Amino acid sequence: MGVHLRTGNIFFAWLFFLSGCVTQQKLPYLQGQAYSTLSPVNIANARPDYQLQAGDVLSIRVQSVQPVLSDIFNVPSTQTMTAGDPSTLYLAGYPVDEAGTINLPTVGRVKVAGLSVKQAETLVQGKVGAYVRDANVLMKLLSFKITVLGEVRQPGRYFIYNPQATVLEGLGLAGDLTEFGNRENVKLIRQTPKGSQVILLDLTDAKLLQSPYYYLLPNDALYIEPLKARAVRGNASNLGIVFAGVSAIVLLLSFLDIK
Template sequence: MGKISVVGFSTAEASERILEKLKNFLKEPTVNVRNLSFRISVLGEVARPALFSIPNEQITLTEALGLAGDITIFGRRDNVMVIREENGKRIFSRIDLTQRDVFRSPFFYLHPNDVVYVEPTKARAANADRTNQLIPIVLSGLSIIAIITTRVF
C-alpha cells in the first residue's frame, strides 16, 4: 500500500484516503481513524481541574466545564478564557458564558490541546490573601492580652 500522508486532514478525510488505497487490495475494506491525542485542559475555578482525553474528537466549551464539575461559586462566568495554539502562536479568547452569542463563538467547539481557564472572582482573590487571614488572629491575641492586663492590674 505504501505510505499515506494524512497531515492536515480531518479523521473522516484521512479515513477516506486510506479506504481508497485499500480498495486495490480488499473487496470491502472498513477503516476507522481516531485521534488518540485529543486532549483538553480545564483549569481555574472549577470543581475538578484536570487534563481530559476526549474519545469522540468533538467537545464544546460547556461540555468541558461539565467534565470538570462546573464552575465553582467563586468562578467568573463572564470571563472564561480559552487558550489555543494555531500555526505556532497562542491565541487567547475571553468568553462570556452569560451571553447568548457564546454559541456562535469560534472557540465554543474546542480543538485538541486547548486550555480552558476560569478566572476567580475578586472575593476569591481576597479570600486567598494571607493578611486577611492573619488580622483576626492578631486582633484576638491583642484582645486577650488587654483583658489579662486589666484583670491583673
C-alpha cells in the same frame, strides 16, 4: 476603650466577610432575556472541522470480505483503547509524524495533515482499496484531549470521545467551576500550526453559544482564574486571628490598668 475596640474589630471583620462573598449575578451561565418556557431559542453555530496535524493519533480499522488482508492494517491493541484505556493511546493508533504523514503497512506513508478526519478516512480508504477488495475504512481521532486548570473542582487532563464537545462539556468533566471561579473571564488556549491562540470567554453571556470557540478542539486548555473574593476570603481567617490577638492584648492591658 476595650469595648469600642472590640466593636471596631467586629465591624471590620464583617466588612471583610461581605467583600469575600460572591454575588448571585456572577454565578449563572448564559444569562439572557430571550429564553422562554413556551418555545426553544434556536442559535446557529456551525461546528468547525478540525484539521489533522503532527502529534495526532488516529485509530484506523479496515473491514472487508478478505479479513486476512484487512487485518494487516488493524493494530491488535486498538480494542483495548476502545474499551476506554487512554494509556494505550500510542500503541493503539497511527501517529501523525512531523511531516504530517501516517505509515500504513504495505501502503506506506500517506499525508493526512491539513485534512479533516472524514477527508483522511476517504483518502486512506482509496489507498487501502488498491490492496484489499471492497475495503471499508473507519477512522477516529484518539488524541482528542483537553486540559482544565484553575478554579474548578477537579482540574486535570481529560480525554474526549465526542467530536462535538463544547466548552460547557469540558468544564463539566472537571466538575464545574467553584463559586470563586471567574465565569466572565475564562481563558481558552488553543494550539495551532502557527503557535498558541488565547481567547477570553464569558460564560455568563448567552452569546457564548454563537462563538466560534464554543466547540473544543484537540489539545485545547481552559484556565479559570479566581475571583478577588477568593483572596479576600482566604485572608479573612488570618485577619480574624490578628483581631483576636489584638483584642486579647487590649483586654490584658485593661485588666492591668484596673489593677
